[in-house]
Amino acid sequence: MQDGMKCESGACKCPHHFMVPLFILLIGVTFLLQALDILSAGWAAIIWPSLLILIGLQKLFSCMCKCCCR
Numbered sequence: 001m002q003d004g005m006k007c008e009s010g011a012c013k014c015p016h017h018f019m020v021p022l023f024i025l026l027i028g029v030t031f032l033l034q035a036l037d038i039l040s041a042g043w044a045a046i047i048w049p050s051l052l053i054l055i056g057l058q059k060l061f062s063c064m065c066k067c068c069c070r
Contacts, residue, residue: 031048
């Protein structure tokens with residue numbers, strides 16, 4: 001692996017490693033906004049499945065780095 005892809009703790013900094021947690025966070029924010037009546041139920045019903053589709057597409061088409069092939 002390239003030295004530029006590791007941080008001091010040895011964890012990989014490849015972009016595909018933080019995409020799934022980011023999408024999970026966005027799904028949680030969607031539900032929170034719906035619970036607070038900031039986002040209507042109709043919009044929430046469109047947003048969270050769309051985010052799940054994006055997660056699937058990201059996993060399907062993501063480039064695997066050398067750190068993932070251990």
